[in-house]
Amino acid sequence: MIWMKLGVFCLGVLLGSLLNNFISWWPQRETSSAGLRAVCPHCGHPWQGLETITLWGRLFAEGRCHYCGDHVPLRYILVELAAGILLVLAYSRGQGMLDVIRLSIFVLLLIPLMFIDLKHHRLPNILTLPGIALGLLLSAGLGQIKSAVLGALTGGGILFIVAVVTRGGLGMGDVKLQAMVGAFLGLRGMLVSLTIGVILGGIIGLILLALRLKGRKDMVPYGPFLITGALIVSLVIQTG
Ligand SMILES: [Zn+2]
Structure with missing residues (x-):
């Protein structure tokens, strides 16, 4: 072993x-x-x-x-x-071969998304869009297509509304990222990971403000928080 x-x-x-x-x-x-x-x-x-x-x-x-x-x-x-x-x-x-493949592909997509967002504040479509398709396909193979479609639509939908309301405070890259998280983790996993990401983002944001490392108007990429939430849900805690 x-x-x-x-x-x-x-x-x-x-x-x-x-x-x-x-x-x-x-x-x-x-x-x-x-x-x-x-x-x-x-x-x-x-x-x-x-x-x-x-x-x-x-x-x-x-x-x-x-x-x-x-x-x-x-x-x-x-x-x-x-x-x-x-x-x-x-x-x-992972519970069986296909599940291991699903989780492996998911983390291998999240790593470059994390590092590119941290440095360039971008979440490349070339990763998120095929990611959504792969997530849905693998979830379908595991008999979880309904939850995956709901997760992708809800995750993308919630962040799309936030992006519109905050007028660009959140990018379309984040919308596609969270749709991808939903496609891989299903509705419940996506919601838990989003909650963790939002809490984490709030805490780190406050710390950066308190330490005056960032001002109120500074751009802080949100992707890394969403990605951390997704990693915690897929690899550490049980949500189902
Ligand atoms: Zn050299």
């Missing part, structure tokens, strides 16, 4: 290094010539073989780019670690 989990962790780290390529590529997708290949963020030299797994480089080499000697940014290692750990949780939590 422990070996299986170790194998799943390694698979997660491997997939995490691919997610890193995506996270680096997406903001410069219109100008980048490197495409989805792994390249050093400092010197642009393509990485090959084990160099693409930055966690490996951190543990067994100096954590520097082999070509320019610059340190690999912490984000690369965080993404690989997160993918490894979350995939192990998905594997432990």
